[in-house]
Amino acid sequence: MAIEGVSFVRITDSSGDVRVDDAAGAVRVEDSSGDMIIERITGDVAIERDSSGDVLVSDVGGNVEFIADGSGLVRVTDVKGTVRLP
Numbered sequence: 001m002a003i004e005g006v007s008f009v010r011i012t013d014s015s016g017d018v019r020v021d022d023a024a025g026a027v028r029v030e031d032s033s034g035d036m037i038i039e040r041i042t043g044d045v046a047i048e049r050d051s052s053g054d055v056l057v058s059d060v061g062g063n064v065e066f067i068a069d070g071s072g073l074v075r076v077t078d079v080k081g082t083v084r085l086p
Helices: none
Strands: 002-004 008-011 018-023 026-029 036-041 045-047 055-060 064-066 074-079
Touching: 008 018, 018 026, 026 036, 036 045, 045 055, 055 064, 064 074
Parallel strands: 002 018, 008 026, 018 036, 026 045, 036 055, 045 064, 055 074
Antiparallel strands: none
16 A cells, blocks of 8 residues: 555555655554555654554654554654654
8 A cells, every 4th residue: 555645644454565655744553564664744653553564664744653562673764753662
């Protein structure tokens, strides 16, 4: 699943990979079992649960929050706000 150029993204369940690129607002991922790439987001990013895949979050204008821990690799770069990890 690839999502580009929107103002708000909410993903409630994904069994495949997720890519969100160039969102003008906030991104909230409630569950994903695949890899996630979230880049160029002007608002906040919240990842409630990542059960298995790797996560890359890059170039975020707001805050980044991981609410639950996953089993994959997590890489966070270039965040203007704060980063909160479990």
